Each structure stands twice: as structure tokens, then as C-alpha cells.
Amino acid sequence: MSVERIYLDHASGGILLPSVQKEMLRFLVGTQASPGGGHREGREAREELERSRQRVVTFLGAKDTEGVVFLSGGTEAIQSAVRGWGEAVHHGSIYLSEMEHPAVESAVRALGKKGFTLVRVPVDAEGRLKWGEVKAGIGKGLVCVHLAHHDLGTVQKISEARKFAEKVGAKLFVDATHGAGWVSFSVEESGADLVALSGHRLGAPKGSGALWIRSGTLWSPWLEGGRQEGDRRAGTENLPGIVGLGVAAEEWSKGGQDFRGDVAKSQQALADGIGRKIPMAKLHGPKLSTERSPAHLAFSFAGLEAESLALVLDRVGLAVRGGSGCVTREMRIPPAMNAIGAMPDEARALILFTLGLGTPHGKMEEAAERVLEGVKRLTAVLPV
Amino acid sequence: MSVERIYLDHASGGILLPSVQKEMLRFLVGTQASPGGGHREGREAREELERSRQRVVTFLGAKDTEGVVFLSGGTEAIQSAVRGWGEAVHHGSIYLSEMEHPAVESAVRALGKKGFTLVRVPVDAEGRLKWGEVKAGIGKGLVCVHLAHHDLGTVQKISEARKFAEKVGAKLFVDATHGAGWVSFSVEESGADLVALSGHRLGAPKGSGALWIRSGTLWSPWLEGGRQEGDRRAGTENLPGIVGLGVAAEEWSKGGQDFRGDVAKSQQALADGIGRKIPMAKLHGPKLSTERSPAHLAFSFAGLEAESLALVLDRVGLAVRGGSGCVTREMRIPPAMNAIGAMPDEARALILFTLGLGTPHGKMEEAAERVLEGVKRLTAVLPV
Numbered sequence A, B: 001m002s003v004e005r006i007y008l009d010h011a012s013g014g015i016l017l018p019s020v021q022k023e024m025l026r027f028l029v030g031t032q033a034s035p036g037g038g039h040r041e042g043r044e045a046r047e048e049l050e051r052s053r054q055r056v057v058t059f060l061g062a063k064d065t066e067g068v069v070f071l072s073g074g075t076e077a078i079q080s081a082v083r084g085w086g087e088a089v090h091h092g093s094i095y096l097s098e099m100e101h102p103a104v105e106s107a108v109r110a111l112g113k114k115g116f117t118l119v120r121v122p123v124d125a126e127g128r129l130k131w132g133e134v135k136a137g138i139g140k141g142l143v144c145v146h147l148a149h150h151d152l153g154t155v156q157k158i159s160e161a162r163k164f165a166e167k168v169g170a171k172l173f174v175d176a177t178h179g180a181g182w183v184s185f186s187v188e189e190s191g192a193d194l195v196a197l198s199g200h201r202l203g204a205p206k207g208s209g210a211l212w213i214r215s216g217t218l219w220s221p222w223l224e225g226g227r228q229e230g231d232r233r234a235g236t237e238n239l240p241g242i243v244g245l246g247v248a249a250e251e252w253s254k255g256g257q258d259f260r261g262d263v264a265k266s267q268q269a270l271a272d273g274i275g276r277k278i279p280m281a282k283l284h285g286p287k288l289s290t291e292r293s294p295a296h297l298a299f300s301f302a303g304l305e306a307e308s309l310a311l312v313l314d315r316v317g318l319a320v321r322g323g324s325g326c327v328t329r330e331m332r333i334p335p336a337m338n339a340i341g342a343m344p345d346e347a348r349a350l351i352l353f354t355l356g357l358g359t360p361h362g363k364m365e366e367a368a369e370r371v372l373e374g375v376k377r378l379t380a381v382l383p384v
Helices: A018-026 A041-061 A076-087 A104-114 A158-168 A239-277 A307-313 A335-339 A360-382 B018-026 B040-060 B074-089 B101-114 B158-168 B239-277 B306-315 B335-339 B361-380
Strands: A068-071 A090-098 A118-121 A140-146 A170-175 A194-198 A208-213 A281-283 A296-301 A348-353 B068-071 B092-097 B116-123 B141-148 B170-175 B194-198 B209-213 B283-284 B296-301 B352-353
Touching: A018 A140, A041 A208, A041 A239, A068 A076, A076 A090, A076 A104, A076 A140, A076 A170, A076 A194, A076 A208, A090 A104, A090 A158, A104 A118, A104 A140, A140 A158, A140 B101, A239 A281, A239 A296, A239 A335, A239 A360, A281 B116, A296 B361, A307 A348, A307 A360, A360 B239, B018 B239, B018 B306, B040 B068, B040 B194, B040 B209, B040 B239, B068 B074, B074 B101, B074 B141, B074 B170, B074 B194, B074 B209, B092 B101, B092 B158, B092 B170, B092 B194, B101 B116, B141 B158, B158 B170, B239 B283, B239 B296
Parallel strands: A090 A118, A090 A140, A140 A170, A170 A194, B092 B116, B092 B141, B141 B170, B170 B194
Antiparallel strands: A068 A208, A194 A208, A281 A296, A296 A348, B068 B209, B194 B209, B283 B296, B296 B352
């Protein structure tokens, strides 16, 4: 028996936008000269590079074209932002929640080992950061805030993070690797000093990403060597990837409203279907609204074990993620579930449904039906 | 007037092997699931990832499949090797020449700032490292050696570097970002502990690369966050790039002899042509032999200025690099030319001709003719 698969793990790897794919193919043929070459082939490559930079600047709502640095993806953008700041300021305080993405958590812990003070920001039951409860640390400061949470989909109020950063005299780093495009955001309006972008969550290729740095921000390059990217990121430029990110950025600038609207409809249909068919299912994070990324749904199925349920769902033709989307070695249950105070049996039973460009609207009822089927199968083998 | 261009700047950006391009296209369509997903799509991606890893292991002449870590390119591989070692051992001595690639130089200098001792290895007039003249430093040690020099094309005797490393009890890092494929090398025979690879110099895409780590080597990950690559390199895997590198590695394992032979013929034809037509041209580095990478030719044209000559050559349809292939901020003349004791007027007049897969054999006489034309044009406007 073969059923048509339904893929709902877009956060960990989604499709390319057709226009991105088409444009990338142009750059996988021919000379493949590097933008650093002074010759005609190099100058042509540089023009493409700078066109892509301009497209990302426009997408980010930035003024300063020079602010964008292309690099290899979201993780590098995050590490480069946090550790590059740390390298430049030497000591100080870093403000972050207990439920940041492991890339942020790892980078901040690395600075913690070097003497930086970590100040934790509490969250409410739906994952909203509670800046009012945070005390100022010592020395120079970096406020780390995610635009949308990678598991819960909670959209953070960047304006509150900014107010806090201003109050304590800290710089503001926005991890937009989840949320960019899917959530309203402009670097100029946000007042952010550093912003991390992941290409593949925007329909651009894996291996693409960007770091935006506000002019004048104290920061040191993370990858040194050649003089690419204005001495801010060494290494031969991955032009096909960069061009792909540029095209995706332009698509979002023009059609982001439609992308968001389409996916929000799928999200609503899936949430309704699961809620209706499976009374035990519990939605975590904010209810469906502008406070939740349209690309994220996090349901727990208390009493079941997330990994097992994900495996059974795979067997019935539904690809989802069991547990957190990205965990570090010591995290056996999703940190976000601890942070929001979820019950242990819920925390162990978290399934992430992440939607993306290309998620088929009309399949969400069927997807919910498969979740029900999976829950039934797993419940049937459990001891009563 | 339009002439057909001749592109001889392959070291900074070369073509994709046709088989690489074809296989990559397969991975730029469809679900693009991440190898970390536990679902069918994820497992299929993981199989492709591990097939690519095996191909790179075979290419490297390694035994340990687990030794290969995929990352974003040569610069990241180098930084990850050097700084990851430094992060793990905390203090010690690093042995390197004054003419390493800026990625190596930057990484080592960063460790120097953190208290590591730098011990410089002298070179002879053709760029060969003179290990016999180096004294042992204190503490744990890292010997840095390039497989082939990025400007001069000098092939280093890795066995000598290894003997030195054994004598002083140091680990051996081989920067094979230039030289891999083009020069005979096997990680097992070499005794290397860390080896850096750049994808795009093997006909694989930009944005691909690998670090090989001998099992048991003290080393810390450079990019942390998610648990990809066995906790050794965080970040969503760039599967199209990795698959491209795997296919290129397999092509080299099978047909490397032919690739090297073909390019050596082009190199010989170009060197002969330039030598015959332009008496002032001086070849730097070893004479054409197995002591020189077949992909590199470095000529100086004493009295002319490298950048100006490269621009004039571009005008007559020849794309080459003037000066060093990759310089850091403070380097106005190629460090290698200083290191080998070149005269200042030669050092300022270095032109790099780098060949690669796809360099047209039959065009080398014409290329040499264009060099002559460029030299004549530039000489004509110089004061007599």
C-alpha cells in the first residue's frame, strides 16, 4: 500500500521557490568566477553579488546596503553575531531566555565560559518573553531575542526587547532564522543591531544565510582569511547560494503577504482538524493569531512519547518532527516546554508540524486524519 | 571587436564537473528534507549524505569514515581545524611559514593573541619548507603545512613535516585546499591529524568543503548549535553542496590521473609559450615537475605592476590574477614573494595563471600571445 506523503517538517528543510531554483541554475554553469577577480568574469559575478545584497537589504527593511554579510546559513549567522560581539567587547552581560535555539544557547554559553554573565529572561505560559522581570547585568550588554520561536512559533515583541536593551544600554541581537518573512519585521523599525537570517526557511537554498550588522556596532569577524564581504566573512563566496537568497528575498518583499496568508490558511485547517479529531491534543504556544508564526504548530499528545509517535506518523505517510526541532546533547525534552511550565507528560509528547512554501492546503484534513490514525495505533499498543 | 575569452583564474573560482552539476540538480528539486529528520524523507537525505561522506573518505585515502566533517568551504575547514585545536589544547606552539594562505595565517594569529607561541618555518628560493632549520617550541604543538602553495604552486613534502611533527610531539594539520586532487596525497600515508579540503577547486560547488579529523585528535567544534555532523559542525546540512563534493571526490578517485595529466599539458604549453615569447618573464616556484601543482603557474614581469598588467590582460581577453590569490589587509605584495626572497620589482609584478578542469589545451599558445600583447601595451605607456 502506498499513500501520497504529506511533508510537514519545513522548518528543518523546505522546498526551493521555483524562481530561486531557476536563477540558481544559471550560476551552476559556465566559468563560476569569483566576485573577487578583477577581470570581466569577476566583475560580472560581483554585480550579481551586490544585486543580491540589495535584495536582502530591501527585504530586511534596512537603509544601509553595506549592513548585509552573506555566510553559510542560520547557525553561522547566529554564532557570528553573538561570538563576534563577544570577541569585540571582551566582557559584559548577555540576556536570553532558557528556550533559545541551540545555536544561540551554544554561542552564549561559549561566551559564558570566557567570563560573560548570563542573565535569563523568564517566559509566560505561551512562550512570551517577560522583559519587565529582568534586572540589568554588569558591563556591556547583548540582548538576544528570537523573532519567532523555533518550536512554539511564539512571535516575540521586538519593541519590548528593544526598550529593555535601551534601558540597560545593551545592543539588540534578533535571531530571525525562524520568523523572517513569516512575521512582520523591519530592521530599521526594530532598532536591532544584529540580525541573523537563514536562507532555507525562505525558499532559498541550504548553505545560504546572512547577518545584518548595524553600522558602528562593535563586532569582530567570525571567519577570517581572505578579504571577501568587506573583511567581515572570509571564504570564496557561494554565488549560486547567494543569488538564490537574493531571489527569495525579492519574492518575499513582493509577495510575502500572500505567502503568509496561504500558509496561515493551511495552519488553521490543520489545527482545526487535529483539535476536532483528537481531543487529547493540546496546542502549545499562542493561539492562532499574529502572535504565532503561520509556519509553526506545536501539539502535545500527553501520555505518548514524541519520537515514537513521529515514527508511527511516518509509517502512515506524514513527515513531522517529534520533540524539539533542534536539541543539544543534554536536552532530553524540549527546553521550551520546560520554560513555559508544561507538564512532563506533555513535554515528552511534543510534535512539531511546520509548514512552508508548497505546503498543500487541501491536504490538511487528511494530515489531521493521519495524526488521529497514528495516535490510535500507538495507543492500541500501549498498556491499559 | 570581440575575442573569445580565456579564463585562467581557476583557483579563485572554477567550473563544476558536468557530473557534479547533474547530480546537484537532483537535490535542488522536491522536498529538500534535512538528513536530521527521522522520517522517510530525512532518512533518504541521510543516505545521500553518508554516501557522499564515503566518497570523500575514499578520495582522501582514509580508513575512518567518521573522520570527515562537511562544512561551508576551505576557509571554514582551515579555521575549524586550527582554532578547534587551539580551543581544545588551550596553549602551546604553532609551526608555520610566513607564506601560508591568509585563512591559516588569520587563524594562527588569533591563537597567537590568546597566548600561543608562533614558530616560523623558513622556505627556500622555490618555496619549499625547510623543516631542518626549525627549533621545537614549548607545550603542545600544531604543525601547519600546505599541500600545494596557493600562489607558487610549490608542492610540500608532507613526510618531512610529519617527521618534524613527530620529533617535537606535535599534531599535523595539512591545508589541502590547494593541492588536493592535483597532487598525490593520502591521509593515511601522510600521517596527518587534520586535513582541510575546498570543494570548488575539485569541480564541486562553492559553499562545499570538508575537514578530516583523525580519530582521537584533541579538537573542539568551531560551529556549535544543532547536532549535525556528529556534533562536530552545527547547521542544516547543505545537501546539494555535499552531494556535489561527493560526486567530485568520486570523479577524482577514478580519473584524477587523467585530470592531472591533461592540466599538466596545458600548464607546460602555457609556460613554454610565455617563456619563448617574453624573455623578461620569470617563473617563480619549482620548475614544472611533480614538485609543482599542475594547476598553478606564477610568473613575474619585473618592472610592471601586477594589478595594471592583470587589467590590461583582461582587456585583451585573458582573465588572470594580479598579485597574490588571496591577501590580507596589510599585505601589499605577496607574502610568498617576500618569503622566497624575490626582488621587490619581481614581487610587485606577480601574475598568477591558475588552470583547472575545463582549461582548453589548444588555447595556451593564444593565451601566451595575449600575455605578450599585454606586456607590450603596458610597456608602451611606461616612461622610457
